[in-house]
Amino acid sequence: MGDPSSSASSLEWLWTIEYLARFRQLDPSILHHLIDAAPVLSEHLGKSTREMVSLRCLEQLFGIGNGVPNDVPSVGEPKRTFDFSGTCEDALKSILKETSVSDLRMTRSDVLRWDIHPFITHKRACMPKCALEKLKDEISKGTHPNAAALTELIGVVHKNDENGKITVDSGHHNAVTGRIDSDETDAQVMAPEESTNSLPLENKNGMVGGDSHHRNLLPLKRNKSSLDNENPAGEHQEDQGGVGNGDLLLNVKRVKSNTMCISNSTERSFILQNGKRLVEDSSEKLVRVKEKGSCQMERESQIRLAECKSLENGHDNFVATKELGNSHNVGVSADFLNNQCENAGNANRMQSDRSGDGPSQHILVDEVHEAEHILVGVKERGSCQMQRESQIGELAECRSLENGHDKFVATKELGDSHNAGVNADFQHNQSESAGDANKMQSDRSGDGPSHHISVDSLSGLHRDAAVEKLGGMEHLCQEDTSSDGDEYHLRKVDVAMEKSHFLSSQCTLNHVSPTNWTELHLCVKCSKDGQLLVCNAVGCPLVVHKECLGSLPRFDEEGNFYCPFCSYSLAISEYMEAKKKASLARRELSAFIHKQTESSHSKEHNNLNQDGDEDDMSGNVRESESNQTNNGGYAFEVNSQLEKRRGDKQPVEPTVSCSDIKLINQEEDPDVTHAITNVSTGEKEREEMASECLTVGGLERQDQTFANPKCNGDNPMRKDSECFPLNGKQAGVIEKNVLEQQSSDQENISDEGNKENLVSNYSIRFQRREKQYLSPAIPQLRRKKVHWTTEEEEMLKEGVQKFSNVGERAIPWKKILEYGSSVFLNGRTTVDLKDKWRNICKGSPKCK
DNA sequence: TTAGGGTTAGAG
């Protein structure tokens, strides 16, 4: 862009490319074509443009944009990482140098060699505003010197008062300049001069009337005949009654002479059949692709993404694509669809989207170029079953029957096509999806990049991911159960996506453009000013009231505020780092433990085997190790503690171990704690305790607790737990140890409050357990004796005098305790007072 | 919540 050789025209190209590259939904192949078509040599692309394109290529390479994770367990050789300070271009180059990349696809093994996700996520987050966005902001604020002229050039913004839909009427219908609707505050930027280029614009909150799509939004380079031909689409659009607001509307017009165009003016339509509901839904997503070749062929593709559509059951998702025209490549929609499909698994999002202000998106592509499209229609319904209805020759029609509770997936394609492969694959995958009702992939293995569309639904390994999206961050702890670390990579990407959706939806809700928030300092939640927290993450526009956060604001050590999105993203990064360390340490620990059990404790081994517990324990150990991620790293907490203790070469009191574990656990990430405590009490709790303490016992205390006769098969306790190693007394010891330690630390100060803080929940649980099988043979632990001070005695006497009524024999010890609470040590109870008074009375018979 | 009998740790 800074290239002095750039003409105004080439500048547009640069801007366009740069801007388009921001959209993950846009296939890099389109960027490639754009760059080819641009009157700018690729080496003269501006730095930011190159960077953005490189980033997009990286995302494509590693399947970030299309939601395909590196779903191979990341075991084995360590991955290559990238320095965040490096550029995407450099990273891309180094990758390309060392891998067998073909069509922006890498082999799985190649993918596994790189730990690129954090890098990509970082780069994506740090990417500065592109030139077009800056220009747009300036125009919308009127700060640009030519703002007025540009605004006029763009056209008049209409708002449909009736339904709030906004349309844009261009005064330049003959201009090739593409345009997108705009909202009242955010005039869109168009090419500053007549050009065959159109500028893609993001519509953060535009609502496009169904019909207005045709009149105003359809690419201008359409001839009338084609308009006639697209009636089906038109009707459809009219029926659908518009597009949900908050949509992202991307209009791309591509112009490229193409002699390869098939001279076929017949439009092929791909219409998803979804019954009336589809038509009525107002929160669809619409992606339209129009192509027009110089050979007069015009193609139009429409992809409707009626995401989050509420059907009869109120929880259905609908994602549909529609394509008109021949095509032989996967185009804009694949990644986009993918995102939608992923979202489709998200009931929560569905609801928000259904509300009309969700992050639905529109992509409008007017392409005068040999088109490359993918046609995928997906409708997903709650109970996740799919049926394929038919496939008709070249008109591969894949349509799911709409039965009452089925996930509905439909693709329909009309016209000659190189897309047979697409549909074939798609349908194939649909069949798979019908099998597990869970995942749908469209893999186009033919020319051009393949695209995967996956729907994470509600079963199998992907359930967690889906649940995650369902519940957002609240489900973090459940997400942690995913053993696949790559989920987190994806999650980070999703955070960015979710954030964008959030901002988009907030724009719609509040009729505010993003610039209002960031630059006028308005809260993204309530759009009001006041004392606002500004996210310190690079490039994050989020500004919010502390009160609007819904939780306590998060600051880093330097006191910088981070919005929930960035905070979450950072947390994921940290988690990944920690997880790596944990993994390494776990392996070491495992080796360590294994070695020890081989070389020693044969005696204990035998003892344990008598009870059959050893197997359980070692099983627990192993399980803890293997399932480390399944309990949010909890097992590692345990083991790490053990390792620490071993490292200290200190004899470990088993009870203390358990106690410590809990204390540690309490300091853990609340999510993890939640994961542990959020199981149903009772059985689950017992499982946990048994598991945790068996694990400890197995490692640390074989000759201690397990020698305890209480923990054998004859002990009735067994029925309550699988030879729970800690009997009541031991549980008491836990408490006692902790308390006494604390007590001595505090110079004889027994602090009930401290007790409560100190005594782990485990102890509490043990106590609760005790009651279930309390045996007189098991003496309860006693509190440490705390002698009365003279002040206490005085206060006691005073209290007794004050509160004891002559007529009543009973002395209100409770009142006295409260009365003298400032003097009585915190551990004192009414019973203590009573006993002490008794002692006092013993010494001086005059007191009754 | 209180009273009263019983138990126990620790000082002498």
Add this chain to the structure above:
DNA sequence: CTCTAACCCTAA
């Protein structure tokens, strides 16, 4: 070992 203060348990 005895004594006693402090603590525990249970019934009301």
